[in-house]
Amino acid sequence: MRRAAANAFDSGWRCVRLRGRGNRDGRCHQQRCSQHRRGKGQQAGVRSHGVTRQRVCRQVQIAMVGMAAPSRQTDFDRIAAAKKERATACDADDQRQSHGPSSPTFRMPRLAIIGAGITGLSTARSLAAHPAFGAASLCLFDKGRRPGGRLASRETEFGSFDHGVQRALLGEPAAQIHGAGTLRAWPAADSLSESPSWIAEPTMNRLAQAWSQGLDCRCSVTVTGLARDGHQWRLGFDREQDDALFDQVLLTIPTPQALALLGTAGIENAALSAVRYQPNWTVMWTPSIPLPPTADHWAGTANDPIAWLAREDLKPGRVGPPRLTIQASAAWSIEHLERPADEVAARLISIAAEVLGLPADARPIYASAHRWRYAFVEQPIGVAAFELAPGLYYASDACLGSNVAQALSAGEAAAALIGANIDNA
Numbered sequence: 262m263r264r265a266a267a268n269a270f271d272s273g274w275r276c277v278r279l280r281g282r283g284n285r286d287g288r289c290h291q292q293r294c295s296q297h298r299r300g301k302g303q304q305a306g307v308r309s310h311g312v313t314r315q316r317v318c319r320q321v322q323i324a325m326v327g328m329a330a331p332s333r334q335t336d337f338d339r340i341a342a343a344k345k346e347r348a349t350a351c352d353a354d355d356q357r358q359s360h361g362p363s364s365p366t367f368r369m370p371r372l373a374i375i376g377a378g379i380t381g382l383s384t385a386r387s388l389a390a391h392p393a394f395g396a397a398s399l400c401l402f403d404k405g406r407r408p409g410g411r412l413a414s415r416e417t418e419f420g421s422f423d424h425g426v427q428r429a430l431l432g433e434p435a436a437q438i439h440g441a442g443t444l445r446a447w448p449a450a451d452s453l454s455e456s457p458s459w460i461a462e463p464t465m466n467r468l469a470q471a472w473s474q475g476l477d478c479r480c481s482v483t484v485t486g487l488a489r490d491g492h493q494w495r496l497g498f499d500r501e502q503d504d505a506l507f508d509q510v511l512l513t514i515p516t517p518q519a520l521a522l523l524g525t526a527g528i529e530n531a532a533l534s535a536v537r538y539q540p541n542w543t544v545m546w547t548p549s550i551p552l553p554p555t556a557d558h559w560a561g562t563a564n565d566p567i568a569w570l571a572r573e574d575l576k577p578g579r580v581g582p583p584r585l586t587i588q589a590s591a592a593w594s595i596e597h598l599e600r601p602a603d604e605v606a607a608r609l610i611s612i613a614a615e616v617l618g619l620p621a622d623a624r625p626i627y628a629s630a631h632r633w634r635y636a637f638v639e640q641p642i643g644v645a646a647f648e649l650a651p652g653l654y655y656a657s658d659a660c661l662g663s664n665v666a667q668a669l670s671a672g673e674a675a676a677a678l679i680g681a682n683i684d685n686a
């Protein structure tokens with residue numbers, strides 16, 4: 262069965278059948294089971310099948326074609342034998358797939374992913390193809406209004422701003438795999454990095470939205486608590502959810518937030534405690550005066566108060582009025598971390614106007630400052646994903662480093678770890 266599951270994982274092929282009325286005709290009921298698995302189907306005795314099961318179902322289906330009008334007694338005998346064979350094979354298969362032969366009903370393993378940023382979405386997309394999971398067995402929770410986390414964009418009446426990730430540095434194959442039809446090359450932003458720069462259209466966050474398609478991604482939900490409940494994990498939320506018990510839980514949130522959550526379950530972790538983040542102040546600015554055609558971005562040097570400036574309207578695939586995104590340096594952000602947002606916006610706009618050679622009275626018609634308290638990891642843990650306790654995992658950009666490629670890798674590593682644990686269960 263393990264081999265069958267692995268094969269099914271490779272091909273992304275799965276067969277799910279309802280016990281009871283649905284399976285008497287020997288058909289596979291992937292669609293119905295998928296719906297039921299998310300709710301009452303688990304109590305109704307939904308069982309999953311791997312390759313072996315589908316083959317059996319197909320054999321029985323073929324046998325049953327002749328069942329409609331049996332002409333001889335031998336036909337009945339053959340059908341009865343086929344039914345018996347199917348029942349035996351299916352029950353043996355069920356037992357191998359269930360939590361044990363004595364298990365009264367098989368439940369699909371349920372995974373909660375806390376955080377729908379790049380890492381969480383990467384894990385979810387990988388596991389959605391796993392035969393023991395599938396998209397219906399996954400549930401992502403994010404406190405943000407949209408998926409994406411630091412892969413963030415803000416829509417305003419003056420056009421959109423990418424106030425988090427500016428560009429994804431990915432090799433061409435990776436950009437094809439992960440692009441979801443939204444990525445386009447941004448050669449002007451290529452740096453000394455070996456990988457080319459990619460930008461999502463029409464905003465960076467649209468990439469996260471594309472990734473979340475087909476997934477059960479619940480936004481504006483904060484996970485506030487975690488507790489062991491038998492062999493499962495019980496989550497607490499800031500608003501009522503129909504799901505609270507999960508077989509597996511993956512945390513993809515910044516380590517200080519993860520530690521606070523783990524604390525509610527009495528769990529400590531030295532590796533997570535050792536991670537330090539640099540903060541970042543980012544300002545979105547639409548000036549009141551026209552801006553001349555310029556470069557679409559500037560990168561500051563080590564001692565500059567501004568680390569990155571981008572003309573949003575001139576980036577590939579962007580339209581709308583002239584507007585800028587200003588990212589302060591780590592040092593400036595640390596120094597001004599607790600200052601009011603209005604004051605930070607005014608200061609950074611004044612510095613940016615000077616850098617761009619704009620008149621001092623280039624007052625904003627739109628200005629907003631966003632503080633990323635956990636923007637960039639200083640020193641990553643060095644392990645792509647790991648298990649904190651049985652069925653409880655951690656992965657994020659804190660593992661390998663703060664960029665899109667490393668967050669994707671951490672997510673894929675978490676999926677491999679969780680998938681392997683399920684296969685070996």
Ligand SMILES: Cc1cc2nc3c(=O)[nH]c(=O)nc-3n(C[C@H](O)[C@H](O)[C@H](O)COP(=O)(O)OP(=O)(O)OC[C@H]3O[C@@H](n4cnc5c(N)ncnc54)[C@H](O)[C@@H]3O)c2cc1C
Nearest residue numbers: 376378379380403404410411426427428484658663664665
């Ligand atoms: C300003 C800025 C610019 C950047 N620019 C680039 C760039 O140009 N290129 C690049 O490669 N990288 C860049 N990065 C780094 C990149 O954004 C990160 O490495 C990556 O997005 C991390 O993804 P993640 O999924 O690990 O974490 P996150 O994106 O932080 O995702 C974690 C998610 O968890 C959610 N969450 C937290 N706590 C809870 C809770 N209790 N309950 C529910 N949900 C919760 C959050 O809302 C968030 O959505 C930038 C980062 C910043 C801040």
